[in-house]
Amino acid sequence: MTTTDIIVRLVLITVIFLITLVIAMYSTYAERKVAAFLQDRVGPNRAGPYGILQPLADGAKMFMKEEIIPARSSKFLFIVGPSLAIMTACIGSAVIPWGQTLMIGNYALDLQVTDINVGVLYIFGVVSLGVYGVMIGGWASNNKYSLLGAIRAASQNISYEIAMGLSIIAVLMTTGTLSLREIAAQQHGFWSHGWFTWNVFKQPLAFLIFIVCAFAETNRAPFDLPECETELVGGYHTEYSSMKLGFYLFAEYINMFISSAVMATLFFGGYNFPYMHHLGLSANWVTILGVIALFIKIFCLIFFFMWVRWTLPRFRYDQLMDLGWKALIPLAIANIVITGLVMNFIK
Amino acid sequence: MSIFYFIAFLSILFAVLVISAKNPVHSILYLILTFFTFTIQYILLNAQFLAIVNFIVYMGAILVLFLYTLMLINLNKDAEPVKSNMLKIAGVLGGGCFLVVIIASLKALGVSQPVVLQNPGLGLVKNLGKVLFNEFLLPFEVSSLLLLSAMVGAVLLATRDKKTTV
Known part of the structure; x- marks a missing residue:
């Protein structure tokens, strides 16, 4: 690895980090606008034209608020909780292929921070680590509501991780690789050999299970039981104020962005779009259009997350567990068996 | 290093x-x-x-x-059961015996000669899968059966008093 490589990597990481933060910031704005749209309201419209500066105003408010650390709580762990939540949310973006290779002069720039050959498993590791931020924060608050929220988060995450892992196994059986870059490359274009190339058309059931689990893993409605305000005040972040609360809320939006990016890469062809090599454009232009296509897919999925949140009511806790263990896991296993049989007979 | x-x-x-x-x-x-x-x-x-x-x-x-x-x-500190001295002595003895066994086995192994990895790509998924599903297929399947039976046992224990609760 030369010095140029290291500098390029650092720049790439910084750019992705900034894009992630900006998207998370404007997701909060988008969420309020979508909610307003679905409920026939106007939404935030005071700060700037169409309320476009609302996230900045919210951020300033978060920083200005009084910081409260409850007495008799574990002070160090109380601060570690939100830090861990936002850190685990951010590191997931490292293995996502944002685009093909860009040629700048003679330098080939891969639009991906690192292509490890266990990329899919890395995503799972990061997802499973994400629950620690919630658990440590909830426990360190020394509050019964927070503790209940933390415990709910832990059991929910563990239950849905299993179904998520099983649903992805069926996809991996058809792709035959764990590298996200190769999975994206296999879904080249849109149509080949008489069938769609995107995995969502090859594994629709796996996608359905995966997206339900993604809702549960990111603690989004209808699975937002860890912060269920009607029962638990604010769940794990009851005791948090100021920017520490902001970190928890921010981590949720970053998680939503990253899981949308993962879903777009695994199931919707990543940076591929129809007719990408029949337009007669140069490779660099195709790459840039591919990045734009990926972001459009991600934004559609984020919109879907918000749409569901403002449409469906929250699950009851036993319904949540029933759905996870008695419906999704058997379905995922059946999907693996069917995939195996089909692969064996069609070959 | x-x-x-x-x-x-x-x-x-x-x-x-x-x-x-x-x-x-x-x-x-x-x-x-x-x-x-x-x-x-x-x-x-x-x-x-x-x-x-x-x-x-x-x-x-x-x-x-x-x-x-x-x-x-x-x-809590007060809820913690107070252990008798006999138990503490037994614990120390047991731990000491375990330490002796570990040191003896380490000496017998001769760790002073470092093991040189024959194939640096041995730990990659592809190679690991090939080894696991060819050479070590039987132990792999037996261990998965063991895990399955443990799982069934745990589920049985958890649902033992189903009639009383409903």
């Missing part, structure tokens, strides 16, 4: 902190850090698959369950 020694030092430090921490939740958190240092060791050995599986299974699932259980049970 210096990275190895630094990480090994961290592993031992966190492992000592696990047993010396007063608060059980703190000691679980130290245990998580200990497992994290193991993950780094696997990466240094170029065993990416083992590293990530260690990360997902131990750090992501088993220790979350540990933490979950510890948060549920109330571990």
